[in-house]
Each structure stands twice: as structure tokens, then as C-alpha cells.
Amino acid sequence: MMNKIAVLIPCYNEELTISRVVNDFQESLPEATIYVYDNASTDNTSKVATKAGALVFQEPNKGKGNVVRRMFADIEANIYVIVDGDDTYEASKCPEMIEQVVNNNLDMVVATRKTTNSGGEYRWGHVFGNWMLTRSVSLIFGHGFTDMLSGYRVMSYRFVKSFPITSKGFEIETEMTVHALQVGASYQEIETMYDSRPEGSESKLNTFKDGFRILWMILLLFKGEKPFQFFGLLSLLFFVVSITLSIPLFTTYIETGLVPKIPTAVLSTGLMILSFFSLISGVILDSMSRLKLEGKRANYLSYKSLNR
Numbered sequence: 001m002m003n004k005i006a007v008l009i010p011c012y013n014e015e016l017t018i019s020r021v022v023n024d025f026q027e028s029l030p031e032a033t034i035y036v037y038d039n040a041s042t043d044n045t046s047k048v049a050t051k052a053g054a055l056v057f058q059e060p061n062k063g064k065g066n067v068v069r070r071m072f073a074d075i076e077a078n079i080y081v082i083v084d085g086d087d088t089y090e091a092s093k094c095p096e097m098i099e100q101v102v103n104n105n106l107d108m109v110v111a112t113r114k115t116t117n118s119g120g121e122y123r124w125g126h127v128f129g130n131w132m133l134t135r136s137v138s139l140i141f142g143h144g145f146t147d148m149l150s151g152y153r154v155m156s157y158r159f160v161k162s163f164p165i166t167s168k169g170f171e172i173e174t175e176m177t178v179h180a181l182q183v184g185a186s187y188q189e190i191e192t193m194y195d196s197r198p199e200g201s202e203s204k205l206n207t208f209k210d211g212f213r214i215l216w217m218i219l220l221l222f223k224g225e226k227p228f229q230f231f232g233l234l235s236l237l238f239f240v241v242s243i244t245l246s247i248p249l250f251t252t253y254i255e256t257g258l259v260p261k262i263p264t265a266v267l268s269t270g271l272m273i274l275s276f277f278s279l280i281s282g283v284i285l286d287s288m289s290r291l292k293l294e295g296k297r298a299n300y301l302s303y304k305s306l307n308r
Contacts, residue, residue: 005032005098006077009085010059010067012039015048016198017087022052024091025083029098035075036085039067045085065167065175072160078306080160084151090192097154097190105307107159107185110145111152113194129211133218137174140222140229141181146189148177149214158303159185164296171217178221182293183300227289231282238275242268 007025011018022034036049036056050056057074059067068082079098083089089111097109134148151173162183167175180187223230245268253259 004077005029005079005081006075007032007034007081007083007094008068008071008075009034009036009049009054009083010039010064010071011036011041011045011049011085012062013041013043013045014085015041015043015045018045018049018054018085019052020087021083021085021091022049022054024087025081025094026053028091028094029081032081033077035071037067037071039063061168063168065165065169065172068167068172069165072163072165076157078157080155080157082151082153082155087198088195089152090194093190093192094154100188100190101154101156102306104188105186105305106188107156107305108180108187109154110147110150110187110189111192112145112147112189113150114191115194115196133174133211133214136215136218137177137181140218140226141178144181145177145187149173152192156306158300158305161303162296162300167217169213171214174214174217175221178225179296182225183297185300225289225293227285228282231278231285235275235278235282238271238278242271242275245271 007029009018009021014021018036022036025032025034034054036046036054037059038046038049038056039059040062046056046058057070059070071082072080079101081094081098083091093111097111100106100109130147130149134145137148138144149170153176159180163176163179165172165175179185245264249259249261249265249268252261259265
């Protein structure tokens, strides 16, 4: 069971590229077993991948997160390589990435993307969105990756089996990054070239829809994993607005002895109450979050590292 490298390729309608991806990784990693998980494709992805020599499985629940969850549950290996099936990543870099994992006893090596074609698959808008989302995660959860949304990674058995996936779609990379930062997983980054898709192959990424889904995942993780900070910010917001509304009321009361704007006074009081309850909620949920984090770390440490 624990004597191999597994290359995991999630796919949806990639018949034009999957053969090239499989062949490139067979050439770069002849000792690896290559698995293709077809995510309800409507083209000949499965047939082409099988003909190329990959082991092909079906995952009917659409969404990259669903596919990754299934792959991580099914496959047993020392080292896992996960890569998109769109022929945009540099397979020749994989041996170096694996060498870093083995020699430095790492849990993850991420391929950071570099491109010479800014009008291709990795356009400046995608670069900016990736930078913004990556910086957001770094600010909330501590120093993180420079290319959080890269779909090309090498991971250890310990990391893969301790990762509790809840994502369904492209937000899986965000969840993976936050999990690594939380449990203290060791990681490095290696710069690789990122190419455009070949002609006729279309990206499955919806820039705005998936971007908002990733942002929503960051907010959910912020609320769930850092509840004191999340609800503390809400408490501060309610407090500031409440005070801002109440200052003119107090000024008028001191001058005239009257409170002419009753609705504003009620709103200000309500916001102050919300501020108090938000702070209390943050304190209580933070204690629960710390217990959950200890459980995640204990589960992560229960698996042996690569060199043990």
C-alpha cells in the first residue's frame, strides 16, 4: 500500500488535453501510478485517459472539491501529486517537487505559476484576483502561500489523510491552504511555468462566480476558525455606529433636556446591545474553535511523517 507515488488528475471534459497530461507525467515519473477521476464528463475524457494508460474512475457529483474528496479517500500512497487535466502545468518539474518533499520531510510543495503569456489562461485579472484572495488568507490566518489557488501540488500521506474536506468546487485550494496553516504543516513553493490551454479547450473556471465562491469560503473559514476576531470586528462595527448615532442625541439632551429623535435612540441602543452580544458570542465560540483546532492537530500528528 505505502510504496508508491500517486498522480491524481481531476477532470471534466478534457478529452483534448488529458492524453498529453498523462503521457507527460508518465515520462517525468515512470514509477508513479496515474489516476484520472472523471467528474461526469460529457465527452470522451474517460476513453482517452484509459487509452493513454491511466487508471480511470468516475465521480458523478460535480465540483472539484467533490472529486478531490473522493480521490483522497480512495487512494493510498506515500506521496500524492495533484494536477489539473488541462495541460497548463509543467510536468517536468514534478521530480524536483517530490525531491523537496522527501529530502526536507515536507507535507506540501506548491507550484507557483509563472507565465509569459499574459493574454492566455493566466490573465492579469486572474493574477490580481489570486493575489487579492491569497493576501486575504495571509492576513487572517498568518503568513501563507504566494499562489494559494495553484492546482498543482505534491503532498504527503499525513497531510492528505488528515485533511477534512468540506468544499464542493474550486474553493478546495483555499480550504487546503488554511488547513496547512492551521495544523502547522511544513511546506515550500517552487516556481513553474504556466501555459495556455491548447486551441479548442475551454476553461471550466467562471472568473466572477468562482471568485465570489472562494471569497465566501474565506469568510466562512474566518468565522469558523477565528470566531473571536470575526465577531470582535462585528462588535466593533456595531459599537462605532451606535456611538456615532448617540453623540448628537446626548448633545441635544444636555442642551435642551429632550430626546427628539426616539427612533434613532432606539436604533443606537439596539446596536449597542448587538455589539455586546457579538463580543460574548466571539468569546464563547473561540473556546469551541480552540478545542476543534486541537482535535485537527492531534489527527494530523497521529499519522507518521514521510521519513518516519
